[in-house]
Amino acid sequence: MFETDIDISIPKDVLPTLPYARFPGQITVIDSVDGVRQALRALRRCGVVGFDTETRPSFRRGHTHKVALMQLSTDDRCFLLRLNKTGVSRALCNFLQDPSTVKVGLSMHDDFNVLRRSVPELQPQGFIELQAYVKRFHIKDISLQKIYAILFGEYMPKNQRLTNWEAEELTTHQQAYAAMDAWACLRIYKYLKSGRFEPMESPYIVRPEGSGG
Numbered sequence: 001m002f003e004t005d006i007d008i009s010i011p012k013d014v015l016p017t018l019p020y021a022r023f024p025g026q027i028t029v030i031d032s033v034d035g036v037r038q039a040l041r042a043l044r045r046c047g048v049v050g051f052d053t054e055t056r057p058s059f060r061r062g063h064t065h066k067v068a069l070m071q072l073s074t075d076d077r078c079f080l081l082r083l084n085k086t087g088v089s090r091a092l093c094n095f096l097q098d099p100s101t102v103k104v105g106l107s108m109h110d111d112f113n114v115l116r117r118s119v120p121e122l123q124p125q126g127f128i129e130l131q132a133y134v135k136r137f138h139i140k141d142i143s144l145q146k147i148y149a150i151l152f153g154e155y156m157p158k159n160q161r162l163t164n165w166e167a168e169e170l171t172t173h174q175q176a177y178a179a180m181d182a183w184a185c186l187r188i189y190k191y192l193k194s195g196r197f198e199p200m201e202s203p204y205i206v207r208p209e210g211s212g213g
Contacts, residue, residue, distance in 0.1 A: 007140040010150050010204045021154035023180040025076040029170060031085045039072070039079040040095050046074045050186030051105035051127070054165040054178055055114055056084075067114050068165035071182035072103075075190075078179035084166045088118045099126040104189040105182075106130040106144045130185055137192055138199045140206070148184050150204055151191055156180060 030039050043049050050073035056065040068084040070092075081092070095101065096115075103126055105111065116122050131142045141147055145156045163174055170178075191197060199205075 005207060006138050006199065007206045008138050008150060008199060008202045008204050009140040009206050010146050012146075015145065015149055015155050018149055018153055018155040021148060021152070021156045021180060021184070023078065023176055023183050025073075025078060025179070025183065027078050027080060027175050027179045029080045029082065029175065031082045033086050033089050033091075036081055036086055036089055037091050039081065040091055042077075043072055043074065043079065043095070044098075044101055046101070048102040048104065048186065048189070049074055050078075050182035050184070050189075051103040051108070051111075052178070052182040052185065053111045053114065056164055056166045057161075064114070064117075065166070066117050067111070069170075069178060071178050073179060073182035073186055075183075075186065078183055080170070080175060080178055082170075083118070088115065088122075093119055093122060096122065096124050102126050102128060104128045104130060104185045106147075106185055107142075128189060130188060133189065133192065137197055144181060144184055144188075147188055150202065151188060151197060156184065 028039070030036055050071070052071045053067045054069040054071070056068050066084070068082070070081040070083055072079050072081065096103070105127065106129070108127055108129055112122065112124055130144070130147065134147055139147060139150060141150065145158060148154065148156050161177075165174070
């Protein structure tokens with residue numbers, strides 16, 4: 001597809017020099033089972049959505065929490081499903097196992113492992129793993145933050161990652177952070193799939209040692 005002796009990788013110290021990324025759409029927080037059903041009806045009409053989860057951090061060795069939040073995003077709206085309040089409903093399980101709606105995320109193996117603490121029989125289908133997908137375009141980095149910066153020249157701060165996702169109310173900063181992650185996965189996938197990204201024009205090309213050129 002492209003010249004094979006290149007990798008694309010952005011130096012970590014470049015990230016804070018970039019303009020901040022912002023989620024541009026509407027955020028809807030869902031804390032009821034009926035709200036989950038309504039959100040899923042809207043999402044099924046989209047065909048492809050961005051996916052992510054958040055779990056309350058644990059600072060005790062060997063102690064982990066269940067998934068507190070699931071983010072499902074369209075191009076202009078992100079639903080934040082507060083699973084610590086709604087649980088993982090049958091409707092949501094069906095959505096996650098439905099191959100007809102494509103779900104795009106990153107490092108989802110970890111998400112699924114944590115979700116199975118609530119639903120051991122869960123068998124997700126219709127998911128696209130960005131860490132594998134970006135390799136087709138010679139992108140070596142595997143973090144969402146770096147992939148987004150390579151493609152769009154913007155910095156996604158991670159200062160909300162270790163906050164309490166089971167809080168009674170999510171702050172506006174938590175909501176924006178969570179929505180950005182799911183939406184970014186969708187935006188990355190659609191941009192790469194469209195063919196608009198030209199790897200040979202990236203300013204972050206790294207040629208492996210011994211490749212010449």
